[in-house]
Amino acid sequence: MAYQPPVRDYTFLLRDVLDIEKHANLPGFADASMDVVEQILDGAAAFTSEVLAPLNSVGDKQGCKWSPDNTVKTPDGFKAAYDQMVEAGWLGLSSDPAWGGQGLPRVLSLAYNEMSSSANMAFSMYPGLTHGASEAINYGASEELKQRYLPKMVAGTWTGTMNLTEPQCGTDLGMLRTKAVPQADGTYRITGQKIWISGGEHDLAENIVHLVLARIEGAPAGVKGISLFIVPKFLPKDDGTPGERNSLVCAGLEEKMGIHGNATCVMAYDDAKGWLVGEENAGLKIMFVMMNEARLGVGLQGVAQGEAAYQAAAAFAKDRIQGRSLTGPKNPDGPADPIIVHPDVRRMLLDSKAVIEGGRAFLFWTALHGDLAHSHPDEAVRQKAQDYMGLMTPVLKGYLTDKGFKACVDGMQVHGGSGFTEHFPASQYLRDCRIALIYEGTNGVQALDLVGRKLAANGGRAVMSFFAEIDGFLAENEGNAQLKPYLDGLAGVKAQLQEATFWLMQNGLSNPDNAGAASTDYMHLFGLTGLSYMWALMAKTAQAKIDGGDADPFYAGKLTTGRYFLERILPDAGAHLTKLKAGSDAIMSPPVESF
Amino acid sequence: MAYQPPVRDYTFLLRDVLDIEKHANLPGFADASMDVVEQILDGAAAFTSEVLAPLNSVGDKQGCKWSPDNTVKTPDGFKAAYDQMVEAGWLGLSSDPAWGGQGLPRVLSLAYNEMSSSANMAFSMYPGLTHGASEAINYGASEELKQRYLPKMVAGTWTGTMNLTEPQCGTDLGMLRTKAVPQADGTYRITGQKIWISGGEHDLAENIVHLVLARIEGAPAGVKGISLFIVPKFLPKDDGTPGERNSLVCAGLEEKMGIHGNATCVMAYDDAKGWLVGEENAGLKIMFVMMNEARLGVGLQGVAQGEAAYQAAAAFAKDRIQGRSLTGPKNPDGPADPIIVHPDVRRMLLDSKAVIEGGRAFLFWTALHGDLAHSHPDEAVRQKAQDYMGLMTPVLKGYLTDKGFKACVDGMQVHGGSGFTEHFPASQYLRDCRIALIYEGTNGVQALDLVGRKLAANGGRAVMSFFAEIDGFLAENEGNAQLKPYLDGLAGVKAQLQEATFWLMQNGLSNPDNAGAASTDYMHLFGLTGLSYMWALMAKTAQAKIDGGDADPFYAGKLTTGRYFLERILPDAGAHLTKLKAGSDAIMSPPVESF
Known part of the structure; x- marks a missing residue:
């Protein structure tokens, strides 16, 4: 059976659990009534399952092909699907209307992104990175650069990339060597080699906008001397169309275990023309806008x-018949x-289902805070939401990818x-994931x-606020006998997370x-706490529907x-x-020698 | 750095922990003094690391190639390596001298098999299955069939396979359809399709001996009507050399995620000539001799x-430099x-190391029981050893492959x-594993x-015997302050396993x-108990060496x-x-629809 987008779960989360309609006073939410949302979800489900999903295996088997003229051919069908996606405007769902986006809530684009990634992860990385790059430009670039690049990127006619890694540095960007030489006209000449650049070269769009971290001549050593540049594949002409070829090439592709349909490029910059984004030596902060967005996307x-x-x-x-039930035949005629x-x-199956549904709720709940952080009128709400975004981002990225794998x-x-x-x-999902x-x-x-x-920031404000929210939920629902197992589970794991937090302090x-030795176990304990909260919220919502007479078996x-989660996953917390x-x-x- | 066989760990286990020399009264062990063992291990280490390991990536990248003439070409270098292996006699290390084997303890061939599999898993499956097939023939076939096949298979000039799976049946062999028609000369004509046959066709050896499960015409339905046949690729001539081609072919190879160097064949039998192994309708029992051997091999x-x-x-x-230690630079000049x-x-790294070393000890300890079961003069010892083999085989296969992965x-x-x-x-290891x-x-x-x-067999005799052995060890070492953490850990997990066992009863x-819902958690709890026992045994041995003045840092x-195991792995038991x-x-x- 081909992939079926879980639209029913999206509407449950958006309408029943998160009740996004109550935020109708916020920009974008006014246009996101549930009937509009359902139309969008249905359209996204059709596009991703009918257009992207059939290309998933094609992408895996064909991969991307590099030619000695430094071009890259994506798998058959990717270009046509990309054009369809651009045509339908899926890329700009929650982007700023000033640049041609639809300005809908981010939590809604999350649903689209999940469907797109389930249907075809390798394909989805091209628009995914483009969106992240446009967010970074929107955050840090001059008005002139925004005007020149954002309309193209929000539409998807140009794609974007992030260029951080070099052979000698990945996690430790302080060792970065790519250099930028200032020119009299205010531009820079960029020279260096970047590796593992997703979508660094391809045949999907008319231009590629590389965001490149480099070191301006004479900049301080380490992370304090890193600047961010826009280095386009084709230099935009005054009319905004792609002009002269910039002196950068894709020098080859990585052979890798999965995501074969996405071009993972070695990029060589040789005096390529670039434009500074933001201030000199302040590039990392802007790149982290993209990085944080990307981390949520990876979760x-x-x-x-x-x-x-x-x-x-x-x-x-359901299809494979083999052996008999331990309690007697269930298919006696077969x-x-x-x-x-x-x-x-x-x-x-339930191990997967319980973590996926809980994880999806945790992602949507966090993304809604992203919307609140962005546009809520109350500063206290914005601050709390911003705190949550910072705190939850590493948990969602680390815990949910471990569990998704x-x-x-x-x-x-x-x-x-x-x-x-x-x-x-199954093999492709495992290898891609x-x-x-x-x-x-x-x-x-x-x-x-x-x-x-994240824990220590602002004196631990974010995690204390999370604990207080859980305590509030527990107090509010105390005595609700139907919810008791969920409340007990949540109270237990919250106490364990609190104990771990104090231990860390x-x-x-x-x-x-x-702290380093505790970090991964702490992250998983945090993930389990987040999912326990989500399952309590979902159980409360489902129970209320059942009590209200709704017979949809979805709620049961x-x-x-949720019960499976409590009995069979939560015990890992201890x-x-x-x-x-x-x-x-x-x-x-x-000692090192003993390894 | 290329693979280095862990010879030091083997000698620790064989000499210090298991003390195989104390079994010098048993057949095979007399020839296995530790100096002989060390020579064999060194030779095996050289062969596997210098000959097999360099071909591992070649096998992965080239894979096996099937041609429309139904032949299969193994990757470059495999044939020459195979010949070297046959020449050196590695295949027959612990095989019966009656058929040309060296008759050494099985626990020693385990060390060879581990090195061979680490160096090149795909390659090692050819001799691995050959050894299993020869064990099944030795167990169940007539003297005439043994004479005809075993010398060739023990030497490795002919290889062996096991043919169970068909498209409609894998786990559930009762649905098997391949048919066998008795002939006037006492042979059978075999017709049917088998899938996923490892080494079903290749260019390494002069003949391939297929062990095929099939249903004799008129046999009872289900698993009670399954017989086992030897169906050789080439019919042996009277002089023992391969003669006429039998009517069976490899109809194609599976594309799979890993072990590309091993040919996973679709086998088509079309009135192929076969010889019955053992009695009619009693094939499964003999195949299970091979299967049990194979399960240990998979663990x-x-x-x-x-x-x-x-x-x-x-x-x-050790090689990759990136970032700084949390407690200040450890490589300040870099x-x-x-x-x-x-x-x-x-x-x-320690998660892996603790499970691998503990798992290796558990395998060797069990394999030594295999030797005792085979040749110990005391029937009580043989029975207990046989009980352990039965009980531990699924634990070693399931737990150690989960943890190895x-x-x-x-x-x-x-x-x-x-x-x-x-x-x-790294990718190949993951994909192959x-x-x-x-x-x-x-x-x-x-x-x-x-x-x-296994738990219920003979009224739970095997598991009770295991509990009693652990209790004995704990009593014997009570008061040993240095061992206390290991004894406490072992006593705790043994109590948990006992509680789980009673719960199951x-x-x-x-x-x-x-029982079904508990089974995987029970298997892991069993694995943790086994490893706790092994770590206690190893710690006791290492501590005694240290106390005796041995300054080899290996013991520390x-x-x-072991401490890491207790603190960071054993807590999963709860x-x-x-x-x-x-x-x-x-x-x-x-309900089924909810999935």
């Missing part, structure tokens, strides 16, 4: 690949039962031997960002290695999946707490 | 791929520190973006075999779905890795127990 990819892998596994488990009768097969691994396992063959989609744990900062880097930066400052399904409280001795004491 | 593949992935990751982490200074990188995933993660490219070996969780019975099938069959019989290293005691309601109640 979404984890959920998206997990969803697609889950759907394929569930369809296989030669065997479908394997979905087996508890261990269901365990794998697990869903892909389990999805293959449900298939048995068929899953290991390339005739079924694997990069999400690595790029835009490895999950270990996310965990360090969480414990080393006491032990991480005196010995930073304790939410309650059983193990994470025990592990992180063990400290760093056993980790740091072995 | 070993998990450890082997994990070891290779770990080594590559550790080498990368532009950054090697990433092995970071606690989270060490966490991933995790080591491959973490190994890639340590590499960052480099790991996702095919320039580094993935099949180990699936073939020879998925890990879910192993878990069901454990809780449904109480709840699994009344509702088999409870064992103690810190989560497994909590999950499995939740029962099957949340798993079984969702």
